[in-house]
Amino acid sequence: MKKTLSIVAAAALLSGLAMAKDVVVGVVLPLTGPIAAFGQTSKGGLDIAYEQNHKLKNGDNVKLVVLDDRGDKVEAATAVKRLLNKNHATVILGEVASGNSMAMAPVAEKAHTPMITHASTNPRVTKGKKYVTRACFIDPFQGAVMAKYALDNGMKKAVVVTDAKQDYSVGLSKAFKKAFTAGGGKILKTVLINSGDKDFNAQVSTIKQMHPDIIAFTGYYPEAALMVKQARAMGVQTPFIGADGVGFPELVKIGGKAAEGFMYTDHFNEAAAKSPEAQAYVKAFHAKYHKPADSMGALAADAYGMILNAMNECIDEGKAPTDKECVNDKLRHTHGYKGITGVINIDKNGNAVKSAVINEVKNGKFVYKTTVNP
C-alpha cells in the first residue's frame, strides 16, 4: 500500500513538472575576446537576478541560455539565429557593445521576437525597431553629461578620441562634440583609433602639442587603459573623461597609477544606490563575489527583471508568457519599473529614461562623484 502511494505521489509530481513549462530567455554576451569584461560582469549580475527569481506567476520556469559571441558582430547575429531556431527563445537579452546589438536587432526584428539590450547606448540600436528595447539611457544624453561636466569644471578645449571600429564610440563622440560646442567649448581635433590597437604613442604625441584642457575618450576600456598609460609616460597630464565603456577593473589593473583621475559617466554606482531593490542586489552581490557591484551586472539584472515583469503581466491578462507579441508590448510599455539602476520608464522609441552617475578613479577605486538627471 505504501509503495502504491509513493508511486502515485511520484506520478503526481511528474505530471506537475510536465505542466510547468520552460520559458527560454536567450542571452548573447561577449564572454571572451577583447571586451570580455563587459560580458563577464553582465553575466555576474544576471546570475544573481536569476538565483533570486526564475519562476513566473503561473509556475513556469525561466531558463537562461547564454551564448558567447567573442565580441564579434557576425557571431552575435548568428547567436540570435541559433537561440531562435534551436532553443526557441521567447526573448533575447544582450549585447553590451552597440555595434553587436545593431547586428542582432534586425534578426530579432525579422523573427518578431522581443530583444532587450541592457547596456547598448547608441540611439540607432532601437531606432525604427518595433521589437527592440533597452534598459539603459542613450548616448546623446551620456555625451551631454560628459560635455557639461567638463565645461562646468572650466575645461574649454577638448580633443576627442574616437574608436572608428565601434558604433558606440562614433555616436558618443558626435553627441559629446555637439553638446560641448553648444556649451561654448572648442573641439581642437578628433583622433581616430581602432579597437585592438595597442600603440597609441603617435596619437598621444599629436595630442600633446595641442595642449587641450581635456581628452574625451569615447572608446572601451582595453584601449583606454593603454592610451592613458602611454599618455602619462609621455608627460601628458591632461585629464581624461570617458563613458560607460571604460569603468572596468582592467582600466586600473592595466593603467595602474596612470589611470588615477580618469573620470567617466556610468549607469550605476553602489555608493549612490539607495533604493531597497538596489541595496538587496548589492548585498547579494557582495556575498557572492566579494567585490563592489558593477554597472553592467546591475543593468543585466534590470533587463532580466523587466523581462520577468513583462511575462508576468501577460500571464495576468490570461496570455502565455511565451506570447512574443504580448511580451514585447509589455516590455515597450514598461513604466515605473523599480530597478536596481533606478526607476525605469521606456519611452516611445524603446529607450529607458534615467539618470547617469559620474565616477572617478581614486586610489585604484571607482569613486562616486555626482548624479545627473535627464
Added chain:
Amino acid sequence: MDFTTFLQQLINGASLGSMYALIAIGYTMVYGVLRLINFAHGDIMMVGAFFTYMGTAAGLPFSLAVLLGILGSVIVGVLTDKIAYKPLREAPKISLLITAIGISFFLENLFNVIFGGVPKAFSAPEYLTKVFHLGNVYLPVTVIIIPIVTVLILSGVLWVLYRTKYGMAIRALAFDIPTVKLMGIDADRIISIVFALGSALAAIGGVFYAVSYPSIDPLMGVIVGLKAFAAAVLGGIGSVTGAVVGGFILGFTEIFVVALFPELGGYKDAFAFFFLILVLLFRPTGIMGEDLERSRF
C-alpha cells in the same frame, strides 16, 4: 608638426618598427626552411607572453619568468611541429598552410578557455618601463633595448645559420629535403630545431610586446602576427635582414599616418597594407628578396 613632435614621432616609429622586426624574424626563419607561412607564429608569441605572465604571477623573478616563457613557447612550438606539421611533410604546401591556421585557432581558443578572454595586466620590472627625458622628447627605455636585442638576435641567428653544423644542415634543408635525408642527416630533428629557434624568437618578441603594451589576452597575437607577416613579406620573405627592414618600414608608416593625418588614424592598418601592396607591385619578392626560388636567407 614642430621639431620636438617630429623627433618624438621618429622615436615612436622606431619603437613600433623594432617590435615588428623582432617578431618578423621568426616568421621568416621558419619560412626560409620549410616554405611554410607559420600562421601560428603570432599565437606562439602569445603563449610566450602568457607563460612569462604566469611566472611573474607565481612570484618568480622577471628573468626566470622570461626563461619560463621561452621554454613554454619552445615546447608548444616543437609539439605543434611533431603533432600537426610532421604528418604533412610530403603533403602539398597548401595543406600545411591550412593546418597552420587551424593551430592558430586552436591555441587562441585553448588559452581562452584556460585564462578567459579578459585582458590581463602584465607587470614588467622598473628597468624595462623607464622613460628618459631629452628636453621635451620622451624616450622609453624599450626603444633602446629592443633594437639592441633585435640586432643581437639577428647576428645570433646568422651565426647559427652560417657558422655551425646545424646551420649548415638548416640551409641544406631549405634547398632540398629529400637529398639532405639521403646524406644521412636526421631532417626531422633539424626541423624541430628550426621550430624551437623560431618559437624562442616569438617568445622574446611576445615578452617585449607585453612589456611595451602591458595588456595581454589570448587574441593578442592575431593582429601583431599579421603585421609581422606583412613586414616579412615586405622585406622579402625568407630574408632575415629583409624582415628587419620590413618591420621598420611598417612601423614608421603606421606612426606617420597617424602623426600627419590624425583624423585618418583609424585607417592606419589600411595604409600599412596599401604600402605593402604597392611595394609588391613593383618588387614581387619584397625589398630584399631575390628570386623566390633562389632566396635562401
